[in-house]
Amino acid sequence: MSRVVGFIDLDAYYCACEVKQKPSLLAGKPLAVCMYETWKKSPDRSADMDRIVKSGGAGLIAVSYEARAMGVKRQMSANEARKACPELITVMVPTKNGKADLSLYKENGEKVVEILQEFAGIVEKRSVDEVALDVTDAAQKLLETTPKELVARQAVNVSHFADSEISLKASKISHEAARRGHEGQHEYTKNDDDEKNHLLKYSSFDYLLLAGAVVINNARKAVRERLGFSCSAGIAANKMIAKVGCGLHKPNQQTIVFPRSVAVLLKDLPLNRLPGLGGDLGNRISSQLNITTAGGLANISRSILLNAGFQDADNLLAAANGTLDEPVKNRANYKSFGSSKTFYKHPITNLTIADQWLSNFAQEIFDRIKNDRNQRNRAPTNVTISITTDKSHVTRTEKVHIGWSDSPQPIVRSAHRLLRRWAGTRTAHLDIVVLGLGVSNFIDLPANKASVMDLLTRNPLHQSKKPSSSAEIMQPSKKKRTIAELLYQQATTSTKKTTTVGKKDSSFFPSSNIDPEVFAQLPPEIKAELLDDRTRLLRQSAPSLGNSHLEQRQVKKKKKTATTTIDSFFAPRRPR
DNA sequence: CATGATGACGCT
DNA sequence: AGCGTCAT
Incomplete structure (x- = not known):
């Protein structure tokens, strides 16, 4: 069934966040954001005024x-940019604990998503500044309550069309x-092509797209009015075309791509503007098949693609035809x-320094976990370290228990352990060029810690006085999972390590405050399952030993094979 | 003078 | 689990 997809991209987003911080100084000005003022160590800066830097960057x-209009381009060095535009204001990203702190942008981005969720049933956060929305239902509802000609008129008034002269x-x-925002980009002006478009006969799906465009425009308006961010959008029958459409007119504009416009839009679209073909795969296709545009790829036969080694031919052709x-x-x-x-140029050379950075990372990550946990009653169960040297890039992962813990220590300890798993016996000359730490594999937690404890304990300290939280209502978690999780927490935080299963149920959790009688009353199969969960979780959490010297691979400069698939984001999984 | 920091996901 | 690619 056809859907209506809106793809929203915030305009010059980091700049917009900075303008929001200091509108009186920055609004309407040529402005650029850079990462650090210098690569040398310098004190953290979080205050807005301290981050407006006159040199470096x-x-x-x-x-x-405004700065793009003066010839400033992304990837320019700050000094280069100042030459192009002497009035340019450069703002450096906040720094905290010696590293860039992107929380300002992340937090604003989450607020944007919250607003967009009011307008669409299905919301996909793609990156800090991109969101895809399925607005099919909202569009249908709009058409049920509003005459379609009126909807069409509203959509035409606020949208570009992909087959207009300026769009093409x-x-x-x-x-x-x-x-980087090509020349000629400017805020929306009405043009004759679009009016002509409006005179054409619309199919019923066209009306649905037009309704979607009204919904998307309302969403954009809400974001702008409530948060001050302008954004651009594309509206089409699928995500990929919506994204392409979104890129046609910026800033603060939106573009509708009717199905009948897809072919002409893609005809001369540079191949590497198709999502997923902006990298190696797109380059290989271009050079091996001697084509430069999406239209060119669409004209290649499936068998030629397969013969050239592009096993993902079907998806490539679907992308080139705009039907993916x-x-x-x-x-x-x-x-x-x-x-x-x-x-x-200043790699980390020894474990002590690496440990310090990892502790910083862990603290930052834990702060985010706490936030996320309060909102979504979930916590990660994997910790992954990522280490890049001149010669290699490796990741190492282990299980971690976070639960409702209030300390970053589990993550810190995991990180330090993982570092040693990589370093082996070496303690110096590590030459770490990029160091990273991440968490993943989130699991649901008891929606309300206290209320779950009530189920299993007789400890009055844990009896909740409040009714269940709204979070619990919104995201009820499965009781079985919840109990297993709790048992796991109890088991891993107990002082003794149990190596064998106790004979009696009641001896099972030496320092637990779970009521043995409650546990004993559970049906046997539930008990068995809980115990099984517990041992499985414990086993997974046991760190394994590594041999780092065996893991030092050469970084491959050149990869590889035409078997790579088009970016998973836009490609449906291949059937079996 | 000149440097990024994340995040998703397919393949094996 | 770990690696490689693509993306902003």
């Missing part, structure tokens, strides 16, 4: 539209130019998060 990571011109811009239809995922929050830092 390496590659720009965000450029306001924008579709021919190179990938690089499009990314990956559903909008129902995921408004992160599946993992982490903290990392590059030590450019």
Whole structure:
């Protein structure tokens, strides 16, 4: 069944966050955001005023539209940019514990998602500044309550169309130019093409798209009014085309791609502007098949693609034809998060320093875990360290129990252990160029800690006085899982390690405050399952020993094979 | 002068 | 579990 997908991209997002912080100084100004002022160690800066830097600052990571108009481009060094635009204001990202602190942007991004959730049943957070929405239902509802001609009129008034002259011109811009905001981008002005478009006869699905465009426009308006962020959007029958459409007109504009416009839009679209083909795979396709556009790829036969070694031919062709239809995922929050830092030209040489950084990372991650946990009653169960040297890049993962713990220590200890698992016996000359730590594999926690404790304990300290929280109502967790989780927590925090299963149920949790009688009354199969869960979780949590010297691989400079699939984000999983 | 920090996911 | 790719 056809869907209506909106793809929203916040305009010059890091810049917009900074403008929100200091509107009187920054609004309407040519502005750029850079990562650090210098690569040398310097004190943390979080105050907005301290972050406006007059010198230094390496590659720009965000450029306001005012600065783009002056020729400032992303990836310029700050000094280069100042030459192009002497009035340029450069703001460095906040730093904390000696590293960039992106929480300002992340937190604002979460607020954006919250607002967008009011407008769509299915919301997929794609990155800090991108969100895909399935607005099919909302569009249908709108058409049920509003005459379709009125809906169409509203949509036309606030949207571009992909087959207009200016849209098709924008579709021919190179990938690089499009990314940095090509010339001629400006706020919306009405044009004759769009009016002509409005005179055409709409199919019933066209009306649905038009309704979706009204919904998306309302969503964008809400984001702008409540948070001050402007954004651009594309509206189409699938996520990939919606994203392509989104890129046609920025900032603060939206573009509708009717099904009948897809072919002409893709005809001259540079191949590497198709999501997933912006890297190696796209380059190989271009050079091996001597094509440069999506339209060119669409004209290649499946068998030629297969013969050239592109096993993912079907998806490639679907992408080139604009029919690749990956559903909008129902995921408004992160599946993992982490903290990392590059030590450019000053690699970490010894374990002590690495440990300190890992502790910092762990603290930062734990702060995020606490936030996330309060909102979503979940906690991660994996900790992964990531280490890059000149010669290698490796990751090491182990299980960790966080639960409702209020200390970052479990993560800190895991991180230090994982570091040693990699380093082996070596303690110096580690030469770590990039060090990172992350957590993943979230599991649901008891929605309300106290209320679950009530179930299993007679400890009056744990009896909750409040009714269940709203979080519990919104996200009821399965009782079985909940109990297993609790048992696991009890087991791993107990002072003794039990190596054998006790003969009596009541002897099972030496220092537990779980009521043995309650446990004893559980049906035998539940007991067995709980015990099984407990031992399994314990086993998983046991760190294994590694041999780092065996793991030092050469980093492969050149990869590899035409078997790589188009970016998973837009590609449906291949059937079996 | 010049440097990124995350995050998702397929393949094996 | 670990690696590689693609993305912003």
